[in-house]
Amino acid sequence: MRSIETIYEKLLADFARRAGFTPEAGCDLAVRLWAAAAELQALEIQADWVLDQSFPQTAQGVYLDRHGAMRGLKRLGATRSGGTLRFSVGAPPVMDVTIPAGTVCMTAEEVRVRTSEEAVIPAGALYADAPAEAVEAGTGGNVVPGAVRFLTACPTAVTAVTNPGAFTGGAGEEDDETFRARILESYRRLPNGANTAWYETTAMSYPGVTAAKAVGRAEGPGTVNVYVTGENGLPDGELLAGLQAELQEKREIAVTVKALAPTSKTVNVAVAVTPKEGADKEAVLESARRAMADFFGGRLLGRAVLLAELGNRLYDLEGVENYRFTAPAEDIPADSTVLPVLGTLEVTELMEEA
Structure with missing residues (x-):
């Protein structure tokens, strides 16, 4: 990138060659040439920036999103972490104790997680486990085992809560470099309606799918298995059923395709x-x-x-x-x-x- 001084000296030399004299430093004409040099440098910077946004190798932000859209790709949004909460009582209850879905608990750092399904501590038992997810999307919800220790609005019989395992799967919005790699990969592995790249691209466009891997000839000729994950890792039955219907509608003729959860x-x-x-x-x-x-x-x-x-x-x-x-x-x-x-x-x- 040329500096303002370099552009100014070039303008000054061109003027002197055409006019037959060199303007004095600080005169009105010299000031005008300096201002023109600054504007020309700004135009060069803008032109370089526009050139960068014109190619997926160098585009950033919303302009990279537009390159992805041309390839049928979308940037992955932030996801919530998922895990299990264990609710305990001090003594075996004589009646079932219900923990409602949406019950919020916290870590010492005030990371909030909530149950995604209702759980019941049976009469005579000391605890029950409930699937849960972070309240906020992003990496902040990834907490280590035992970090969740504070109850908010649980039934009075419940005295303690913890997470036996880590909460994982929380991720921020896909960054430029990761999204760029997917876009460039779509050029290297061109989806043609019949190869594994096409099945992976189709699966990734389905709402809730975080990653997809297609395996051709998985169960012999004419079969394709598409393994996918959801926001919290392993996909649920609803996601797999919906994706199965989508792939079934768009698959090649005489091909058996299955949407599966990975091992x-x-x-x-x-x-x-x-x-x-x-x-x-x-x-x-x-x-x-x-x-x-x-x-x-x-x-x-x-x-x-x-x-x-x-x-x-x-x-x-x-x-x-x-x-x-x-x-x-x-x-x-x-x-x-x-x-x-x-x-x-x-x-x-x-x-x-x-």
């Missing part, structure tokens, strides 16, 4: 982290827990779990000096039919040897 593969994560000198140890460990939980979700369908990628997430955190994984012991290879899900998560302080 879940539990991944236990155990890592020791060394905080930098002077850093808040507990804050660093909590950031590390959140970074590990954020990695898992429906968008991980068909992807590998690489220790290097998990490690990079830790190194990107402020205050992390070093780390050491004890689980998983090795990389987990990619499989189009498998969704890696977070199992146990243990983040401790790594004590460096003297």
